[in-house]
Amino acid sequence: MEKIAVLGAGSWGTALGFVLADNGHDVRIWGHRQEIIDGINEMHENKKYLPGVELPMTMRGYTSLEEAILGVETVILAVPTKAIREVLQSLEEVATNPLTIVHVSKGIEPDTLLRISEMIEQEMEPAKLQDVVILSGPSHAEEVSRRQPTTVTSSSKNMKAAEKVQDLFNNHQYFRVYTNPDVIGVEIGGALKNIIALAAGITDGLGYGDNAKAALMTRGLAEIARLGSVLGANPLTFSGLTGIGDLIVTCTSVHSRNWRAGNMLGKGHKLEEVLDNMGMVVEGVRTTKAAYQLAEKYDVKMPITQALYDVLFNDVSAKAAVDSLMSRTKTHEMEDLANILGERKN
Numbered sequence: 001m002e003k004i005a006v007l008g009a010g011s012w013g014t015a016l017g018f019v020l021a022d023n024g025h026d027v028r029i030w031g032h033r034q035e036i037i038d039g040i041n042e043m044h045e046n047k048k049y050l051p052g053v054e055l056p057m058t059m060r061g062y063t064s065l066e067e068a069i070l071g072v073e074t075v076i077l078a079v080p081t082k083a084i085r086e087v088l089q090s091l092e093e094v095a096t097n098p099l100t101i102v103h104v105s106k107g108i109e110p111d112t113l114l115r116i117s118e119m120i121e122q123e124m125e126p127a128k129l130q131d132v133v134i135l136s137g138p139s140h141a142e143e144v145s146r147r148q149p150t151t152v153t154s155s156s157k158n159m160k161a162a163e164k165v166q167d168l169f170n171n172h173q174y175f176r177v178y179t180n181p182d183v184i185g186v187e188i189g190g191a192l193k194n195i196i197a198l199a200a201g202i203t204d205g206l207g208y209g210d211n212a213k214a215a216l217m218t219r220g221l222a223e224i225a226r227l228g229s230v231l232g233a234n235p236l237t238f239s240g241l242t243g244i245g246d247l248i249v250t251c252t253s254v255h256s257r258n259w260r261a262g263n264m265l266g267k268g269h270k271l272e273e274v275l276d277n278m279g280m281v282v283e284g285v286r287t288t289k290a291a292y293q294l295a296e297k298y299d300v301k302m303p304i305t306q307a308l309y310d311v312l313f314n315d316v317s318a319k320a321a322v323d324s325l326m327s328r329t330k331t332h333e334m335e336d337l338a339n340i341l342g343e344r345k346n
């Protein structure tokens with residue numbers, strides 16, 4: 001049994017705290033909203049983010065970060081990418097011992113173009129950072145917290161740390177954790193699948209069918225793998241849980257906030273209205289900006305990302321974006337990726 005702090009009392013932080021508590025750990029969940037923390041402590045429910053799920057008694061809520069991390073060696077960081085730096089700066093101030101930070105967020109920072117593990121290494125003083133681990137894969141909070149079978153991947157530069165996190169979370173009934181040393185591939189796959197899920201929601205919202213969605217998922221994976229390979233990922237990672245696995249669940253599940261946001265865009269709603277209605281984070285919007293910038297920087301063809309960027313930020317209609325994708329110059333299915341891998345070998 002270990003004392004573990006979960007930072008972020010949204011849907012994913014609460015669901016992961018639920019798994020850790022099921023595994024017998026002493027879980028301290030930190031959030032900045034008093035009413036959510038009171039609900040967790042008094043009603044054993046997170047009414048806003050995970051309604052209808054009875055939380056274990058061994059899960060305690062805190063609004064004081066200092067108290068939440070007292071005596072803790074492992075911290076689960078479960079806030080949206082946009083809030084990561086702010087939370088890390090507060091954590092750095094109150095940490096008194098080296099921490100293993102397990103991040104579970106899926107995004108890339110626009111402008112700096114950093115992955116979350118790189119942001120953690122930048123923000124935390126080395127003396128306060130033991131290891132960085134990423135936990136990612138096809139996993140919606142709504143299903144995990146109902147103990148429905150789920151598989152994810154634990155990744156780190158230090159495989160011993162990844163294996164420790166595998167042991168902390170692994171649950172023989174419903175939560176199976178694999179390991180993968182490819183930190184870049186795991187983070188890129190998890191972040192970029194949200195772009196494709198937004199696009200899949202858009203085509204569904206436009207009334208297009210399964211052919212369109214299958215095309216987006218397959219060609220979406222091709223552009224994720226192209227960019228990931230240029231950034232140094234192992235291309236095989238994209239055929240795993242954090243690649244195709246997460247792409248499938250996010251493009252096809254009604255639980256996906258990215259798919260739901262895309263669906264509303266496809267039906268003609270404006271971006272601000274969609275985000276206001278969601279009440280939860282839609283990571284794919286910021287990640288589209290970051291991936292667009294990465295594609296420009298590394299000169300990688302990412303037509304779906306570019307088309308979505310135009311819909312989100314340049315007022316191009318969803319229908320016009322699909323038309324532009326369909327009328328691109330003819331091309332080979334695998335040539336670009338094969339060329340990138342060939343160049344990496346030489």
Ligand SMILES: NC(=O)C1=CN([C@@H]2O[C@H](COP(=O)(O)OP(=O)(O)OC[C@H]3O[C@@H](n4cnc5c(N)ncnc54)[C@H](OP(=O)(O)O)[C@@H]3O)[C@@H](O)[C@H]2O)C=CC1
Binds near residue numbers: 011078087141280
């Ligand atoms: N939900 C899921 O099924 C999964 C989510 N993820 C990833 O996990 C990450 C978190 O997502 P998720 O939990 O779903 O998001 P939610 O929108 O459900 O919750 C986000 C939580 O973070 C809190 N928060 C936001 N900013 C801050 C801040 N500056 N300081 C402290 N707390 C803050 C929010 O508080 P407030 O109420 O004040 O807004 C809220 O409690 C995302 O990157 C997502 O992609 C990954 C796998 C599955």
Ligand SMILES: O=C(CO)COP(=O)(O)O
Binds near residue numbers: 137138194258259
């Ligand atoms: O990453 C997720 C599932 O693996 C969650 O996706 P959404 O943020 O689109 O709900």
